[in-house]
Amino acid sequence: xxxxxxxxxxxxxxxxxxxxxxxxxxxxxxxxxxxxxxxxxxxxxxxxxxxxxxxxxxxxxxxxxxxxxxxxxxxxxxxxxxxxxxxxxxxxxxxxxxxxxxxxxxxxxxxxxxxxxxxxxxxxxxxxxxxxxxxxxxxxxxxxxxxxxxxxxxxxxxxxxxxxxxxxxxxxxxxxxxxxxxxxxxxxxxxxxxxxxxxxxxxxxxxxxxxxxxxxxxxxxxxxxxxxxxxxxxxxxxxxxxxxxxxxxxxxxxxxxxxxxxxxxxxxxxxxxxxxxxxxxxxxxxxxxxxxxxxxxxxxxxxxxxxxxxxxxxxxxxxxxxxxxxxxxxxxxxxxxxxxxxxxxxxxxxxxxxxxxxxxxxxxxxxxxxxxxxxxxxxxxxxxxxxxxxxxxxxxxxxxxxxxxxxxxxxxxxxxxxxxxxxxxxxxxxxxxxxxxxxxxxxxxxxxxxxxxxxxxxxxxxxxxxxxxxxxxxxx
Amino acid sequence: xxxxxxxxxxxxxxxxxxxxxxxxxxxxxxxxxxxxxxxxxxxxxxxxxxxxxxxxxxxxxxxxxxxxxxxxxxxxxxxxxxxxxxxxxxxxxxxxxxxxxxxxxxxxxxxxxxxxxxxxxxxxxxxxxxxxxxxxxxxxxxxxxxxxxxxxxxxxxxxxxxxxxxxxxxxxxxxxxxxxxxxxxxxxxxxxxxxxxxxxxxxxxxxxxxxxxxxxxxxxxxxxxxxxxxxxxxxxxxxxxxxxxxxxxxxxxxxxxxxxxxxxxxxxxxxxxxxxxxxxxxxxxxxxxxxxxxxxxxxxxxxxxxxxxxxxxxxxxxxxxxxxxxxxxxxxxxxxxxxxxxxxxxxxxxxxxxxxxxxxxxxxxxxxxxxxxxxxxxxxxxxxxxxxxxxxxxxxxxxxxxxxxxxxxxxxxxxxxxx
Numbered sequence: 001x002x003x004x005x006x007x008x009x010x011x012x013x014x015x016x017x018x019x020x021x022x023x024x025x026x027x028x029x030x031x032x033x034x035x036x037x038x039x040x041x042x043x044x045x046x047x048x049x050x051x052x053x054x055x056x057x058x059x060x061x062x063x064x065x066x067x068x069x070x071x072x073x074x075x076x077x078x079x080x081x082x083x084x085x086x087x088x089x090x091x092x093x094x095x096x097x098x099x100x101x102x103x104x105x106x107x108x109x110x111x112x113x114x115x116x117x118x119x120x121x122x123x124x125x126x127x128x129x130x131x132x133x134x135x136x137x138x139x140x141x142x143x144x145x146x147x148x149x150x151x152x153x154x155x156x157x158x159x160x161x162x163x164x165x166x167x168x169x170x171x172x173x174x175x176x177x178x179x180x181x182x183x184x185x186x187x188x189x190x191x192x193x194x195x196x197x198x199x200x201x202x203x204x205x206x207x208x209x210x211x212x213x214x215x216x217x218x219x220x221x222x223x224x225x226x227x228x229x230x231x232x233x234x235x236x237x238x239x240x241x242x243x244x245x246x247x248x249x250x251x252x253x254x255x256x257x258x259x260x261x262x263x264x265x266x267x268x269x270x271x272x273x274x275x276x277x278x279x280x281x282x283x284x285x286x287x288x289x290x291x292x293x294x295x296x297x298x299x300x301x302x303x304x305x306x307x308x309x310x311x312x313x314x315x316x317x318x319x320x321x322x323x324x325x326x327x328x329x330x331x332x333x334x335x336x337x338x339x340x341x342x343x344x345x346x347x348x349x350x351x352x353x354x355x356x357x358x359x360x361x362x363x364x365x366x367x368x369x370x371x372x373x374x375x376x377x378x379x380x381x382x383x384x385x386x387x388x389x390x391x392x393x394x395x396x397x398x399x400x401x402x403x404x405x406x407x408x409x410x411x412x413x414x415x416x417x418x419x420x421x422x423x424x425x426x427x428x429x430x431x432x433x434x435x436x437x438x439x440x441x442x443x444x445x446x447x448x449x450x451x452x453x454x455x456x457x458x459x460x461x462x463x464x465x466x467x468x469x470x471x472x473x474x475x476x
Numbered sequence: 477x478x479x480x481x482x483x484x485x486x487x488x489x490x491x492x493x494x495x496x497x498x499x500x501x502x503x504x505x506x507x508x509x510x511x512x513x514x515x516x517x518x519x520x521x522x523x524x525x526x527x528x529x530x531x532x533x534x535x536x537x538x539x540x541x542x543x544x545x546x547x548x549x550x551x552x553x554x555x556x557x558x559x560x561x562x563x564x565x566x567x568x569x570x571x572x573x574x575x576x577x578x579x580x581x582x583x584x585x586x587x588x589x590x591x592x593x594x595x596x597x598x599x600x601x602x603x604x605x606x607x608x609x610x611x612x613x614x615x616x617x618x619x620x621x622x623x624x625x626x627x628x629x630x631x632x633x634x635x636x637x638x639x640x641x642x643x644x645x646x647x648x649x650x651x652x653x654x655x656x657x658x659x660x661x662x663x664x665x666x667x668x669x670x671x672x673x674x675x676x677x678x679x680x681x682x683x684x685x686x687x688x689x690x691x692x693x694x695x696x697x698x699x700x701x702x703x704x705x706x707x708x709x710x711x712x713x714x715x716x717x718x719x720x721x722x723x724x725x726x727x728x729x730x731x732x733x734x735x736x737x738x739x740x741x742x743x744x745x746x747x748x749x750x751x752x753x754x755x756x757x758x759x760x761x762x763x764x765x766x767x768x769x770x771x772x773x774x775x776x777x778x779x780x781x782x783x784x785x786x787x788x789x790x791x792x793x794x795x796x797x798x799x800x801x802x803x804x805x806x807x808x809x810x811x812x813x814x815x816x817x818x819x820x821x822x823x824x825x826x827x828x829x830x831x832x833x834x835x836x837x838x839x840x841x842x843x844x845x846x847x848x849x850x851x852x853x854x855x856x857x858x859x860x861x862x863x864x865x866x867x868x869x870x871x872x873x874x875x876x877x878x879x880x881x882x883x884x885x886x887x888x889x890x891x892x893x894x895x
Binding site: 227231274276277278279280283302303304305306377381384385388389392393395396397400401403435436437438439440442443447457458461462463464465466467468469470471472473474475 | 511559561563572574575576577578579580595596598599600601603604605606607608609610611614616617620621622625626627628629630631652653691692696697698713724737740
């Protein structure tokens, strides 16, 4: 019998599981995919918003402004890349100027520190590559960039280090409430728990309806992105938004925490909750829209594109509360933007809700620190030499584009919440994230995965169980 | 710090030829650095024949061609390191490298030869929409899996791009029992050698769909279907021409890009057309004593020409060390004219030309019955009749030292045949 079952191992679920592992609780973290961070968490703008955008007094506003300052510490504890680079909202005409002034006022109400409206000259001084036709910008120095999937992976690992049971490949098919307990059905396995936390993103309404009536709806809103080569990573120094106007919210142009350039997203309401295809028309649209920010974005250096689904709630705000129909069942639903930015605060908020339902005591053995991850290329020459002496696998570069060593790949396979697929390795250690997109390192990564997991290379998959890469040995 | 006269980065056909030539020209202290497990580079996965017709006057397989150079390198006792990665190179020709055995090493070469080859363009670079299932491979990666690792990549295959690797893989996969449904090519002509179209597609009845491209990839876990559409003259898909191909694999042969990250970080100037270093007649880059050759400079279609160009780099690296490369004297810049995309080398220092010089270039479209005209300043110095020209086939022109005695910029252009 578990105390708490967290369903969904995206950024919200992993953050909650890790936060709950600070207490003496038996916790299960349930995920339908073969890896954590495999849905919306891996496909979003990767921004930690300052918090001026959300309507004052909503949960979005409160949890964003509470969540933003928490990133420094958690990313330090978990050794996850995070940079507070600041953001700019560009204004191109008088209407835009009004719009950024409104954002500024909202920011003041949301208690966002150090907001400033910059003149054209001030903006061009710090962002020389952007469109000279700008009239001014809202500057928010506390905005940041993070690697959301690495953060979720690290949270899951740290949660497991602290006793959480991670159940991958476990799609929840039904939930039964029997007296004060829940039975969660996951194909072959059934799990009993006192409390359930529903963090299932675009599926959260369906999961909620397994135990109660329909109290909210979620619909998927797809966003598509381009990622450009690291050679374009310095094109801008801040996260650059366009002032929202009648035509829409514009697109973001931002450096990523790994030094690439991200451009996107659009917004497209869909019916299909699994449709994460990219489309040529939409990619063309984001490129065209981004031209307003700068006409010279080097799109010929695009190395990949992706799309993700936002979980848009029918209520307009985050839904974080105990179900009225099912005691002990807490919905954490509609976590669209600024969900990532709010996630550290969401976790604390959920713990507070749980404390209101039951008494929980602290886990004295809780260790917030994850075993540091050696990023070989970031080491000094002396440290490089030393680590290769200790473990020669750090002397072998597997991914030439991102310069990732065998030592790093082996490390991410054998950690808690470790990688078991090619994509899972890519998310944790980055081989295949670079300009050749795994063309050179793919065969080597598969070989290492097969060796370390003691499986046949033909059983190595890209992502899901059925995503086989090789079919069979060649004729003799 | 370990010091060498010549450090060659890359042990593929370019690096091997450059190292051997440097040794033959009197350099003793040479190191070849190779990141893979063996020398020979991509040739090791090219098990088809057709290599060496120009240089050896016989048809060798890729590994056979490579082996001739590997043997020679070993016979000449040229030092090489395998499984060794160069982390960076700088203007002072200091190189940081790592491997499992030696750890981090700092090397310095009096001269450096860059011979890192090229990489394949990917799905992301050409922006093919759709889902992200397993089963999408670049043709070269698939070739490595099939020919070196010994595993098949799929059963029903569509290939996008009719570059040589795509064509070769169409045949290879067919021979291994897969069904190749079609090869789609965005352009109205193939980017591959004519002989490969005949021997790899026509002989196996594999359709080549010119002016077609893949516009969508479907499938959740593994590729289930790709959608191919015809494109107009501006290479835009034409609505209503979509055809669905049920398959489990999509191979991409959509171009090669010289791998110049090390070069760029060292401060070497890159030609935006070739994506390779700007070089002079000695295959020397803008940094004195750093040479470049082979596919890192411009993508070749025949290894024989890589060997020729790399021998030139090796020989000139040797001359550089002996202070025999002349910096003074007349310099002629080369300039691609009408119909020509690029010319290598970009600059000719006349004093260093012994007897003759080979210029390499590609045309920008398919042409019939044209004259390739070389002029310096306003004066035409050479005119060569060409029955057929295509971007997929690299052209070369040999000029003698006396041809270069004029003053001005050397321009090569295509002109309508003069009768």
